[in-house]
Amino acid sequence: MxxxxxxxxxxxxxxxxxxxxxxxxxxxxxxxxxxxxxxxxxxxxxxxxxxxxxxxxxxxxxxxxxxxxxxxxxxxxxxxxxxxxxxxxxxxxxxxxRKRPYIYSKVEIGDIIAAASELPSTYGMRGLTCSTFFGLIAVTGLRISEALALDTSDLDVATGVLSVRHGKLGKERLLPLDPTVVDRLITYTTERNRLLGRASTPLFVRCNGDRLSEWSARASFARVSRAIGLREYSRFKRHGKGPRIHDLRHTFAVRTMIDWYRMGKDPAREMIRLTTWLGHASPDHTFWYIEAVPELLELAMARATRIGWEAQR
Known part of the structure; x- marks a missing residue:
């Protein structure tokens, strides 16, 4: 041809x-x-x-x-x-x-959450908060800024819906959570309030009750990453180089898309849902993952080739 x-x-x-x-x-x-x-x-x-x-x-x-x-x-x-x-x-x-995303394995995500739960602090708040914070991003694909801005009231326990009010470009969206995620957040807020001795407006907090900051979250993640071997110790750069918190969001998106291809779902139809879920301004921003991740590109090309040959019959 x-x-x-x-x-x-x-x-x-x-x-x-x-x-x-x-x-x-x-x-x-x-x-x-x-x-x-x-x-x-x-x-x-x-x-x-x-x-x-x-x-x-x-x-x-x-x-x-x-x-x-x-x-x-x-x-x-x-x-x-x-x-x-x-x-x-x-x-x-x-x-x-754009930098190629690091895609965590399920074992690595489990190790991150487990190591984060062991982070030292006076009352144990740091480990409690960071393990829950990293875990929520891993299972929802939230941006770091979106997760940090969450208030306790943003979680509707009755319906299991999380309101993301501070999305990129000021956009808001609703995320229906799996019941296991809701249970984990309830457990976190209950223990958080016990340690603070009061209820808290911010969802994720430090030991003094202040909202968890981006600097604190990144520093804790770097420490956890070094502890489990994902980053090397850096003498002059405190955080070192290696996989980032944001790569948890990338991993959520990529694993979701890989599941589509393996389950035979229609990527065109599912892509609109994922774009909405992630809060992307355009589906093009979600399609980027196909080009950035070799495994996804191979699956997409294999499907495209199969459809092409079937169209010729």
Whole structure:
């Protein structure tokens, strides 16, 4: 099949997965016209660089976005024809490239929560708060700022619904929680109030009753990560380098999406729900995980290829 015909199939398959490809289609059709004029039968890094050099001057972000579009198309093509070579991710410089997320295993998340519960403090509040705080982010995918801003009243115990009132860009949303999560939060607030000797407005607090701060949360997470071997001790940088609290949110999103593919669910339909749950402004921000996590990309490409072959029958 010609590259143009392959592109038609590729766009049809990805649209069936829920992607908005208006920009990608324009870029890829320009690229295919260039490839046809050059007599190219297969895509590789050299072809992309020659095409990129022929385009009007553009910033690094625009050029990198073009690379991403061509790269995904080439990856799809290479799944059925190994003569195609996807241009490498770092072929062009881009200051806006997002860091690849660290995806925790279930064992690592369990170790984080267990080690956090052992964090030392005068009354035991630090371990109680941090273990619950990290656990809630792991099972809901909340942003750190959203979890820190929660008040006790934001949890409706009767319905099991958590109100996230301080989402990104001021957006609010409601999250129905699993009963086991609600029970854990009830246990936490009961013990928290006992240690404080009073009820608390903020959900997550320090030993003195003040709301847990972002600095304190990150410092505690760094300490826990070093204790279980996820980070190396850093002499000059107190927190060191390694997986972050925010990667718990990434892990929640990725594991959710992997389950869709393994259970045969329709990613296009489920993606809208996950985008709403995570509080993303656009589904494109959620689709990013497919490109950022190799396992997800493989599952998505396998499904897209299967749908493509079935459409040809």
């Amino acid at each position: 010609s590259l143009a015909s392959q592109l038609d199939r590729y766009l049809a398959v990805r649209r069936s997965l829920g992607y908005d490809l208006r920009t990608s289609e324009r870029v890829l059709r320009r690229f295919i016209r260039f490839a046809d004029d050059a007599g190219a039968q297969h895509i590789d890094a050299d072809l992309f660089l020659r095409w990129d050099a022929s385009q009007p001057a553009a910033g690094s972000s625009t050029r990198s976005a073009r690379l991403g579009m061509v790269r995904l198309f080439a990856l799809w093509l290479s799944s059925v024809d190994l003569a195609h070579e996807a241009p490498p991710r770092g072929l062009l410089p881009d200051r806006t490239i």
